[in-house]
Amino acid sequence: MTTHSHPDQAARPSVHPSASPEAAPAGPRPGLLLGVIALCTGVTAANIYLATPLLGLIAQDLGASTSAAGWIASISQLGYAIGLLFFAPLGDTADRRRLVAVLCGVAGVALVAGALAPGLPALAAAVLVACAATVVPQLLVPLVAERAPADRRGRHVAAVVAGLFTGIVAARVLGGLAGQAYGWRAVFTGAAVLTVAVGLLTALVLPAETRPRGKGVNPFKTIAGLPGLLASSAPLRAACLRQGGIFGAWSALWTTLTLLLTGTSGAYHLSPGTAGLFGLFGLVSTAVAPVSGSLIDRFGAQRVVNTGFALTAASLPFFWLGAHHLWALCVAAVLIHAGLMAGQVANQTRALAATPKPAVANTAYVVCGFIGGATASAVAGPAFDHWGWTGVCAIAVLWLTVGWTGGLAAAGRRSA
Template identity: 75%
Template sequence: MPTPTKSPSPAAAPTATTPATAVRSAPPAAPARGGNTVLLAVIALCTAVTAANIYLAAPLLGLIARDFGAAPSAAGWIASVAQLGYAIGLLAFAPLGDTADRRRLVAVLSAVAGAALVAAALAPGLPALAAAVLVACAATVVPQLLVPLVAERAPADRRGRHVAAVVAGLFTGIVAARVLGSLAGQAYGWRAVFFGAAALTVAIGLLTAVMLPAETRPRRAAQPLKAIAGLPGLLRASAELRAACLRQAGLFGAWSSLWTTLALLLTADEPFHMSTATAGLFGLFGLVSTVVAPVSGSLIDRFGSNRVVIASYVLTAASLPLFWLGGHRLWALCTAAVLIHAGLMAGQVANQTRALASTGTPAAANTAYVVTAFVGGASASALAGPAYAHWGWNGVCAIAAAAVAVGWVGSALVGAKR
């Protein structure tokens, strides 16, 4: 992680005491810059395609409910199942990036996700669809296997930019799932969207697996349960990792609480009364993330991650009063959407770069980081729905403000360096 006092690259950093967690790429020498650029582009594309699967069902819930003759509320839990599947996959597979052959793991997970997406497209009812979505999203953890690899192989003075490129791909995939998924579903039906996602997932996943560098590790069986059991100890041992986890949980919690309930505000009779399709176009504000990511990476490489994290919190905090005002003013809502996406992306790149360099087991550290951020986002989202029902948009803004405060204060309490 680039900081004002630069740390050595992961390749040179001390590794865990057991040889099973050592990460060494073969050949040891870095490939030519042209090869790095092509590989980085393919990894970013793979990240976008696979991350989109987590949010694929969300914009299609109305079409799914209509097809199965169910109420929209009855299909709403499919989106929650997708997030549950992703959480399961993070715990089960992401820590294996430190010990398993990532090429084989990426290929297998891509094939499993593709098969599950096909099963989802052919599902005869909601229970079968939910089961297929659960499996597909559990296998959609490929991005979290690739981010540590990129951080390991990047030169120390460009690590932030390389991580930013992959993170930008992830957020681009989320935007594409919400915007393009809804448009394609309206034109061709929700089943066609799942078929298309299956084809893309398998194609880009296998291409990525073929292009990944060969890795040499001591032969041993993968032990996911042991890897999961080691996560609490990893967090206890590293204040830097704990700080990165808590700060990103706060940022993601604020974003999730506001973004998951925004459609309710926009489609309500007062004050905006937008159609579902028009409200869905608000997802395009997520493209701000794609622009901010490379800028954040460059700033991290130049000034260190701490300053970028502080800037991300300033941007997010500045968006909150605008979101509150946006309950009645559309211009304020649009401005706030730009600021919170910029803050979320800057924090994501900085905190993830920090987490990856905090230990000698980057895949395990990345798992702890992503799971913590996911829990923060899911918890805030769960609270935002009831808050909107009882107190309206003001209640949602209060949840977002609380998430920001908890993230920042919590990270300070665990002994993080400011």
């Protein structure tokens, strides 16, 4: 694929022989398989954001400051990015059924260790391992893209991404309520049990893969090859930078929103459970996902990407007003989740079409996105301490601007 490919060509990839519907291995009914995969992505993705609504409770229980506990959110995303680098590329060669079972088991053990953590360093280490093993969604998304008919690929990818974001919403809402009722340690334990159970179910349902297998993937060789892969594919570069910008803006705002809503220096003073209910606005993502997938299949990815950026940008003034006006936060939450989902589905569909190795391309794409999210979260906490909510909003503006302009520069205007 050259750097001057038309956007619609990138959004509607040709199906490689190993990924064609006729060559796909026999397995369970497509609807059942897609439903189980969506459930698994939701449950496992929830672990990445499990600590976010519990930061106040964690800080109080472990005797840490809220800003110090806030680093757990960045550690979660960093762990996920590390796991993507080492495990997600195996989806092109290894047995995904075995990988799903093993990784879910490791994540479950790490979450139990987190529930028993005596202090913040031990909790951070447990969360790092748990989130590194929680890369199951990015093993399953390429599988869905491979097996989907070309004219419905966007809708199938959207269904899985919708499950992922539903898990994120559940982590924030149910995690906050359960944490307030039973404590944050009980939430971690429950997440461990659910992760292992759903992971085993998914491993049983996944179809046997009969495509030729190599001798395995050297993760260090894969990591070393990512810069070259990015350099060779303009659509992949653009997708990575743009989603890094959108996801970074979302992460900066959403991971520190708990501090605004529950902190003593803010205007709201809400309980963790009540603040967690605010995450219900994330269900906008679930509603937008199938619409985005259909629009991609009909109009191409670029128009949907542009819409995602416009919606995200429109949310930022409302987030700023939300420091003192709850209605503005509500409007902002709807806009940013719609923008995030539109960008996610469109950019990921384009990234999966960028090379003949969708798992490796997906690794590059999601790692870039989560690096953008983790760095934004890391600087948003100190920004909130020093400059309040206005500082967090400024971080979001910066990330969104860099993502958009960087995407244009990376792809060039004719292929952007």
